[in-house]
Amino acid sequence: MPDRTQIAEWIALDWGTTRLRAWAMRGHTVIDKRETGDGMATIPRDGFEPALLRLVADWMGPGRTDVIACGMVGARQGWAETPYVAVPAKPPVASPHQAPAQSPHLRVRIIPGMKQENPADVMRGEETQIAGFLALNRGWDGILCLPGTHTKWVHVSAGEIVSFQTFMTGELFALLGRQSVLRHSIGETGWDDTAFSDAVDDTRSRPERLANALFALRAADLLHGQTPEAARSRLSGLLIGAELAASRPYWLGQQVAVIGETAPARPYVRALELQGVPAIFADGARMTLAGLSAARDHLKAAT
Amino acid sequence: MPDRTQIAEWIALDWGTTRLRAWAMRGHTVIDKRETGDGMATIPRDGFEPALLRLVADWMGPGRTDVIACGMVGARQGWAETPYVAVPAKPPVASPHQAPAQSPHLRVRIIPGMKQENPADVMRGEETQIAGFLALNRGWDGILCLPGTHTKWVHVSAGEIVSFQTFMTGELFALLGRQSVLRHSIGETGWDDTAFSDAVDDTRSRPERLANALFALRAADLLHGQTPEAARSRLSGLLIGAELAASRPYWLGQQVAVIGETAPARPYVRALELQGVPAIFADGARMTLAGLSAARDHLKAAT
DSSP states (O other), X not given: OOOGGGOOSEEEEEEOSSOEEEEEEETTEEEEEEEESOOGGGSOGGGHHHHHHHHHGGGOOSSXXXXXXXXXXXXXXXXXXXXXEESSBOOSTTSOEEEOOSOTTEEEEEOOXXXXXXXXXXXXXXXXXXXXXXXXXXXXXXXXXXXXXXXXXXXXXXXXXXXXXXXXXXXHHHHHHHHSGGGGTOOSSOOOHHHHHHHHHHHHHOGGGHHHXXXXXHHHHHHHOOOHHHHHHHHHHHHHHHHHHHHHHHHTTSOEEEEEOHHHHHHHHXXXXXXXXXXXXXXXXXXXXXXXXHHHHHHHHHO | OOOGGGOOSEEEEEEOSSOEEEEEEETTEEEEEEEESOOGGGSXXXXXXXXXXXXXXXXXXXXXXXXXXXXXXXXXXXXXXXXXXXXXXXXXXXXXXXXXXXXXXXXXXXXXXXXXXXXXXXXXXXXXXXXXXXXXXXTOOEEEEEOSTTEEEEEEEXXXXXXXXXXXXXXHHHHHHXXXXXXXXXXXXXXXXXXXXXXXXXXXXXXXXXXXXHHHHHHHHHHHOOOHHHHHHHHHHHHHHHHHHHHHHHHTTSOEEEEEOHHHHHHHHHHHXXXXXXXXXXXXXXXXXXXXXXXXXXXXXXX
């Protein structure tokens, strides 16, 4: 019989493309947490419930346990497709969709993603982080930047997501640094703030030079012995500088918060600072959990 | 004993990162040709001579056969590193470097690549295609565009390469189409000229939108059922449009020739046409061979 202190009142899940993060909750308090590589992309349609039970069965009591999830688990290839909610709208944490489950001990709900018809754009998971941020910062209006594989810039006003745009910056950084010809010139770690700042400047002012400036990273290694650390920082700066050029109508003259993990968020905060924009930083996992907790509060209030 | 008609007077090689192309030559006439996947990247330093002999031994007569090569075979990781020649300069087909060979039946020479100190840039192989183009088009001045994994834009005047710039457009197209999240939305084949033209327009006029427009390819599939052919054409157009925005000082008001294989060259010719620039097309392999033949002529004239 499991230790009584292990039994969760409910379970929070951040179920993304490559990772599954689970928290055992009592109210808003985390009593345990776990993480696996059972991401949405690795699981067949009928594999979601078994993957979840493998991870959290010993958190479950004899009755029925509520599970609230966000992320790619609600995509077409996920556990159950939850239709996107169109902007402008509040982040839809108050209206999660129930996913089918075999076990009578599970009640699983998935928070829908959001879509924008024109320009076409979608998000899954970030809406929950945004709900969390707004739960912790009531009445906050401004721009949220959520760095990641696909970085989002989101205009929030009066508790609603008004519009947003996505940039493939994180995915480009990974592909270029690890799989393109630049991999020979770019370090896996290390940071050179001057190289980063100069690169942000270059593409912020002349974004069209990006594809040429990328190859110049290789040439500067061959001709001028540029260090792997400088090349890595410069690659990050070139991509973020071009992103700032495109997202300028979002952040110019607005208050900005950056939500994410520290490593991808730090260069965004620095690049915004270089534009004279003092962005605040909010931890991504904490915002996710706050958003899932807000969803739980809505469910409890409704029953 | 090999058929007498197979014996080459000399052998021309286009030895790139992933392919080795060889021609058996008599004067400027091709008497045979072969190709393998023994590219520079797959061969250890002492493996170049054996790889060459495997491919061409039966073309060689009893005496010593001259071999003239261009491409990445002259890189740091190649058969023998040939130092870059700095622009402005003529394409250095008149001054190839001899590579060490064990066999007394081989005399191998490699045409150097070219470099530009600032902005830092390098080429290996294209200088030979340019020499070939200029041999076939004496007195030609203008801009050469050489599409490929790393597309080059080259300013040619009075027989010299004045300056050049490289764009990673081809490599970005391959990485994004095959390895990013866009692979789910992008076809392997097919063409939609309207989608291509619209996309060229979008990033030609607003190049900073590139990283956002890329993700919109995924969103337009999820929300609006964009076809894989349209997505593929649009990806090509977005990347080439941004490249045209950056290379505009090169091509604006100049005569332009596109040198390359038909598949990568065609969208460039079309995109330039959309800007009102009537580019001529020259086959890449034919230009390489003409450049190597020009190198051979110089060697014969010098002995």
